[in-house]
Amino acid sequence: MIRLEPRPEPSRAMVYLSPxxxxxxxLVVGMIVFTLLGQPPLKAFHAFxxxxxxxxxxxxxxxxxxxxxxxxxxxxxxxxRANIWNIGAEGQLTMGAxxxxxxxxxxxxxxxxxxxxxxxxxxxxxxxxxxxxxPALLRTRFNTSEILVSLMLxxxxxxxxxxxxxxxxxxxxxxxxxxxxxxESNALLLILIExxxxxxxxxxxxxxxxxxGVFFRWSLTAFQMRVAGLAPKAALYAGFKQKKTVWIGxxxxxAAAGLAGTAEVAGPIGQLLMPISPGYGFAAIxxxxxxxxxxxxxxxxxxxxxxxxxxxxxxQMQLGLPAAVSGVFQGMLLxxxxxxxxxxxxxxRWVGKTSVGAx
Amino acid sequence: MSLKQTPPxxxxxxxxxxxxxxxxxxxxxxxxQPGEIHALLGENGAGKSTLMKIVYGVVKPDTGSLVWNGxxxxxxxxxxxxxxxIGMVFQHFSLFDTLTVAQNIALALxxxxxxxxxxxxxxxxxxRYGLPLEPxxxxxxxxxxxxxxxxxxxxxxxxxxxxxxxxxTSVLTPQAVRKLFETLRRLASEGCSILYISHKLDxxxxxxxxxxxxxxxxxxxxxxxxxxxSKSLAELMIGKELPAYKRASTRTVGxxxxxVNNLSRATDDPxxxxxxxxxxxxxxxxxxGIAGVSGNGQQELLYALSGEKPSQSSDxxxxxxxxxxxxxxxxxxxxxxxxxxxxxxxxxxxxxxLELNALLTGYANxxxxxxxxxxxxxxxxxxxxxxxxxxxxxGPEAAAKSLSGGNVQKYIVGRELMxxxxxxxxxxxxxxxDVGAASFIRQTLLDLSHAGVAVLVVSExxxxxxxxxxxxxxxxxxxxxxxxxxxxxSIEEIGLLMGGTRLLKNTSEQRGTL
Numbered sequence: 001m002i003r004l005e006p007r008p009e010p011s012r013a014m015v016y017l018s019p020x021x022x023x024x025x026x027l028v029v030g031m032i033v034f035t036l037l038g039q040p041p042l043k044a045f046h047a048f049x050x051x052x053x054x055x056x057x058x059x060x061x062x063x064x065x066x067x068x069x070x071x072x073x074x075x076x077x078x079x080x081r082a083n084i085w086n087i088g089a090e091g092q093l094t095m096g097a098x099x100x101x102x103x104x105x106x107x108x109x110x111x112x113x114x115x116x117x118x119x120x121x122x123x124x125x126x127x128x129x130x131x132x133x134x135p136a137l138l139r140t141r142f143n144t145s146e147i148l149v150s151l152m153l154x155x156x157x158x159x160x161x162x163x164x165x166x167x168x169x170x171x172x173x174x175x176x177x178x179x180x181x182x183x184e185s186n187a188l189l190l191i192l193i194e195x196x197x198x199x200x201x202x203x204x205x206x207x208x209x210x211x212x213g214v215f216f217r218w219s220l221t222a223f224q225m226r227v228a229g230l231a232p233k234a235a236l237y238a239g240f241k242q243k244k245t246v247w248i249g250x251x252x253x254x255a256a257a258g259l260a261g262t263a264e265v266a267g268p269i270g271q272l273l274m275p276i277s278p279g280y281g282f283a284a285i286x287x288x289x290x291x292x293x294x295x296x297x298x299x300x301x302x303x304x305x306x307x308x309x310x311x312x313x314x315x316q317m318q319l320g321l322p323a324a325v326s327g328v329f330q331g332m333l334l335x336x337x338x339x340x341x342x343x344x345x346x347x348x349r350w351v352g353k354t355s356v357g358a359x
Numbered sequence: 360m361s362l363k364q365t366p367p368x369x370x371x372x373x374x375x376x377x378x379x380x381x382x383x384x385x386x387x388x389x390x391x392q393p394g395e396i397h398a399l400l401g402e403n404g405a406g407k408s409t410l411m412k413i414v415y416g417v418v419k420p421d422t423g424s425l426v427w428n429g430x431x432x433x434x435x436x437x438x439x440x441x442x443x444x445i446g447m448v449f450q451h452f453s454l455f456d457t458l459t460v461a462q463n464i465a466l467a468l469x470x471x472x473x474x475x476x477x478x479x480x481x482x483x484x485x486x487r488y489g490l491p492l493e494p495x496x497x498x499x500x501x502x503x504x505x506x507x508x509x510x511x512x513x514x515x516x517x518x519x520x521x522x523x524x525x526x527x528t529s530v531l532t533p534q535a536v537r538k539l540f541e542t543l544r545r546l547a548s549e550g551c552s553i554l555y556i557s558h559k560l561d562x563x564x565x566x567x568x569x570x571x572x573x574x575x576x577x578x579x580x581x582x583x584x585x586x587x588x589s590k591s592l593a594e595l596m597i598g599k600e601l602p603a604y605k606r607a608s609t610r611t612v613g614x615x616x617x618x619v620n621n622l623s624r625a626t627d628d629p630x631x632x633x634x635x636x637x638x639x640x641x642x643x644x645x646x647x648g649i650a651g652v653s654g655n656g657q658q659e660l661l662y663a664l665s666g667e668k669p670s671q672s673s674d675x676x677x678x679x680x681x682x683x684x685x686x687x688x689x690x691x692x693x694x695x696x697x698x699x700x701x702x703x704x705x706x707x708x709x710x711x712x713l714e715l716n717a718l719l720t721g722y723a724n725x726x727x728x729x730x731x732x733x734x735x736x737x738x739x740x741x742x743x744x745x746x747x748x749x750x751x752x753x754g755p756e757a758a759a760k761s762l763s764g765g766n767v768q769k770y771i772v773g774r775e776l777m778x779x780x781x782x783x784x785x786x787x788x789x790x791x792x793d794v795g796a797a798s799f800i801r802q803t804l805l806d807l808s809h810a811g812v813a814v815l816v817v818s819e820x821x822x823x824x825x826x827x828x829x830x831x832x833x834x835x836x837x838x839x840x841x842x843x844x845x846x847x848x849s850i851e852e853i854g855l856l857m858g859g860t861r862l863l864k865n866t867s868e869q870r871g872t873l
Contacts, residue, residue: 009758009761218731218732220722220730220731221730223715223722224722230708230709230710230711231705231708231709234704234706234708234719236667236705237667237699237705237706238688238720239666239686239687239688239689239691
């Protein structure tokens with residue numbers, strides 16, 4: 001019989017091993033799923049995890065998918081460390097993209113690239129923050145749940161985008177498709193690696209990774225927010241401002257998502273259309289947790305998650321599997337992570353039939 | 360007690376219980392005779408509670424045997440223990456506030472009850488043992504002493520042959536303690552054995568026939584407490600001599616540092632206590648104590664003083680400045696330092712290292728600069744605190760929760776003292792702290808007041824307050840009495856005030872606290 005026994009101290013090793021264990025379980029079960037679908041597991045494995053990145057172009061695709069995931073996950077981690085649960089990064093990404101795209105459509109005929117692109121990123125960050133400030137305001141004023149409010153606003157953001165690209169922002173020469181005009185080259189990010197789609201937006205993520213590393217380790221604010229997350233009464237006792245924690249926690253996620261949205265529309269997409277993101281805002285939640293809310297972990301987790309996206313597409317093309325297969329893998333990863341996290345606080349014991357009763 | 364012919368009521372032989380990180384009990388032998396009041400004495404963490412949980416069937420021992428009335432038994436559950444005739448009154452009551460006395464008792468009995476008959480039996484039993492109770496009153500209307508009676512009566516209804524009492528007097532007024540002792544003596548005279556867990560030496564000397572002393576999970580001695588002095592018992596308990604307090608002979612009391620003006624405050628907790636027109640001033644160089652039975656407004660007062668729940672600016676003055684509207688950080692910058700009674704989760708973050716816990720309140724005192732953490736400084740600060748206050752920890756990077764309660768307390772007290780207090784508010788300074796560390800903390804408070812700091816101590820331990828305070832006030836039902844110099848009052852007078860029998864104002868809705 002298997003028994004879970006509480007550990008006297010949480011295991012530090014398991015904190016790092018549990019994501020790897022979850023990944024291994026995801027692969028094993030994934031192989032079983034492939035087999036059940038009638039695919040030879042090794043071939044499927046190859047198609048899913050090797051094929052997408054066996055050339056420079058594919059590697060570039062990995063980077064441009066990992067970039068928004070890592071960026072958003074970093075922003076969310078700021079809040080998650082303080083138990084501020086921003087689930088609406090997808091909506092903040094949409095609003096950021098919308099603000100940046102609006103800026104591009106408004107100014108691209110009159111402004112040079114060195115002014116327009118920074119303006120677009122500022123507008124994008126502000127758009128995301130504006131959307132995140134709604135749950136922050138409601139939470140600090142009326143004690144509403146930021147989980148529900150931020151999540152519901154995802155759909156509102158989607159409808160606003162849809163309304164604009166079906167209406168006043170629709171490309172008049174677009175044959176009636178619900179999308180904006182293509183951006184001019186002065187509203188588009190530079191390609192960094194010839195022959196790939198790797199754009200300068202990736203650099204923002206690199207900078208953000210470093211900034212977050214410094215912020216989490218050295219800043220007093222991050223410490224105070226961590227205290228608020230771990231022991232709210234201790235934060236009150238120490239005199240840390242609870243509202244400040246809520247605002248920073250939500251705005252950081254909003255800004256990061258807004259920047260990621262901007263990089264998407266100024267990068268690979270090049271216009272406003274539906275949808276802007278294949279669920280980066282939600283997948284980033286998984287990235288943040290698989291990455292243990294730590295910049296280095298988030299970097300690795302974002303690459304893994306990006307590979308799941310690419311693998312899903314590849315499996316669709318090569319093996320004729322349904323597109324949902326990416327989602328299945330993402331879901332399994334989170335599921336197994338939550339399950340294996342139990343091992344941080346507990347250990348598994350094999351117990352024989354004779355119980356260890358007292359004489 | 361010439362009871363040698365009958366077999367002992369309970370005999371423990373070689374009981375050992377290991378937990379992953381600690382051996383709680385090691386080879387413990389214990390014999391309790393019928394009708395004996397047997398003290399189990401030991402510091403926190405000595406293994407008393409584990410041993411009693413083993414007797415009551417909550418915990419299974421790894422090795423060792425139990426003999427009950429001459430028969431070897433294995434107690435697998437509390438229900439089985441109750442069926443054998445073992446009752447236990449826990450230190451923390453397990454009562455439902457919104458149910459009546461009779462409903463609470465019915466819930467704890469193993470069979471289905473006929474309520475009117477049960478009510479009658481409750482009245483009967485409670486009167487017989489001098490523990491009057493009204494079966495139909497709601498528990499949240501009862502004082503702490505009355506709640507304890509409910510627990511005791513609940514045990515007595517099952518006609519126990521052995522009653523285990525875990526620190527029963529820690530929540531009682533001195534007068535209520537007297538009453539409890541009468542009841543226990545009466546029970547013992549009827550042949551019921553009592554296992555009495557405590558670290559209060561005077562009580563044990565007064566009440567108990569035999570004492571078994573535990574230290575570090577082992578039996579270190581047995582004694583007849585009536586023949587021992589409190590000092591000799593304490594030394595058995597801690598294994599070394601007790602230090603004596605040094606008090607300065609001359610004291611200079613300076614200007615008021617902490618003033619509370621007519622502080623009234625409603626409570627959002629339906630079972631909390633509203634504060635009514637609290638007046639208090641603590642001067643530089645003195646220690647003022649606030650005595651009271653828990654749940655009489657101490658929590659609310661401390662939250663109002665610390666700034667964790669701010670009020671109006673004029674309610675609280677710190678160093679002459681209106682501070683009632685400030686949060687805890689604002690008050691700290693005026694010179695207030697506060698040690699709450701909850702150490703882990705409020706005074707310290709359990710998961711964080713000791714050095715980061717230094718930053719918790721020290722961030723404005725050079726442990727951070729321009730918003731950045733100064734790791735070298737917090738490490739140095741934390742090391743100094745561990746050394747100066749004799750904190751047993753593996754080092755500054757040890758997680759706060761890896762320390763024992765007493766050591767966390769020493770670290771928190773040390774941290775606040777090293778942050779140069781001008782006013783120190785400290786709640787339950789020695790709760791759960793072993794005797795040696797407790798006397799060290801008390802001495803530290805005395806030294807601090809000699810150095811000119813205004814110290815306010817909120818404690819339920821009257822002995823402690825009388826040992827260190829210059830003036831003592833009593834909080835009862837949310838009202839605070841005038842603080843009296845220690846020389847002009849007595850434990851009896853303070854006890855009466857705690858019971859609320861001679862209250863400052865006559866309000867009709869006083870809690871009947873006994």
